[in-house]
Amino acid sequence: MKKSMQIWIAAIVTLFLFPIVMQFLPEGTSVASTKIMKDNAFIVYASNVMEEVEPAKEDTKAKVLLYFTHSHEAYEPMTKAADGKVATNHQTENIMKLGAKLKSQLIINGIDASTLDIDNSKEIRRKGIHYSKSYAEIRPHVKKAISEQPYDLVIDVHRDAVGPEKTTIVHEGERYAKVAFVLGTDHPQYKQNMENVLLVKRGMEKLVPGITRDIIQKGGPGVDGKYNQDLDPSVILIELGGIGNTEDELNRTIAIIAETIAQVLAAKEEEANSEGAV
Numbered sequence: 001m002k003k004s005m006q007i008w009i010a011a012i013v014t015l016f017l018f019p020i021v022m023q024f025l026p027e028g029t030s031v032a033s034t035k036i037m038k039d040n041a042f043i044v045y046a047s048n049v050m051e052e053v054e055p056a057k058e059d060t061k062a063k064v065l066l067y068f069t070h071s072h073e074a075y076e077p078m079t080k081a082a083d084g085k086v087a088t089n090h091q092t093e094n095i096m097k098l099g100a101k102l103k104s105q106l107i108i109n110g111i112d113a114s115t116l117d118i119d120n121s122k123e124i125r126r127k128g129i130h131y132s133k134s135y136a137e138i139r140p141h142v143k144k145a146i147s148e149q150p151y152d153l154v155i156d157v158h159r160d161a162v163g164p165e166k167t168t169i170v171h172e173g174e175r176y177a178k179v180a181f182v183l184g185t186d187h188p189q190y191k192q193n194m195e196n197v198l199l200v201k202r203g204m205e206k207l208v209p210g211i212t213r214d215i216i217q218k219g220g221p222g223v224d225g226k227y228n229q230d231l232d233p234s235v236i237l238i239e240l241g242g243i244g245n246t247e248d249e250l251n252r253t254i255a256i257i258a259e260t261i262a263q264v265l266a267a268k269e270e271e272a273n274s275e276g277a278v
Helices: 002-023 076-083 095-108 120-127 131-148 190-207 247-277
Strands: 033-038 041-046 049-053 063-067 112-115 153-160 168-171 174-177 179-184 212-218 235-242
Touching: 063 095, 063 131, 076 247, 095 112, 095 153, 095 247, 120 131, 131 153, 174 235, 174 247, 179 190, 190 212, 190 235, 190 247, 235 247
Parallel strands: 063 112, 063 153, 153 235, 179 212
Antiparallel strands: 033 041, 041 049, 168 174, 179 235
């Protein structure tokens, strides 16, 4: 009994003193920890110490706008976990929720990121507009936003309708949701939009080989052919995973997208500065 009491006392003293000792460790001392995202902050776990750390704010010219033409597109594993119902459309467990996470990750990576404050699916339902008119309904909002503020990249974020066998990859033991890019070809500047798509696609592939799917080019009779990408070369459309991807898989991919975009925009800025110095 005496020995057990001594062990308990030693454990309590250790837990109490550990945070104090940490303050006196030399800067750069390594402590095993895991970082996970919480809104715009990190939660850092180090042994028994937990603290919330605000991300470093970096002065950057890079600006990204996110918006959601089909804002209620959802993922079956997420809707089932939320309310026990399997659904591909949901008012809360949807692509907008994932978009908020992408925005946070972009900010953490030093990007001035914002979202278009429009729940487009809710609006077309309220107005009695057919689902097929979603792109036309959100178009004036996107046009207004990019006329008021130039952006380096404008991303229409979607969820693909195909199953997990086509939208999931395992890399170094971790599962990721795959990303597809949809490119409308029925407008003169589509090749400029394509350049931005290729920069992001190639950057993601360098970080996680196989994480992207083929570019889906659409044009001609019976399809939209523009997807509002004719508004500006900076506008791209991504399909973030598919109906069967889990939230963990999507979160990992979101981190890769954000890191890639930060690298791509930093490289473009450096190139522009170099050309300006010549």
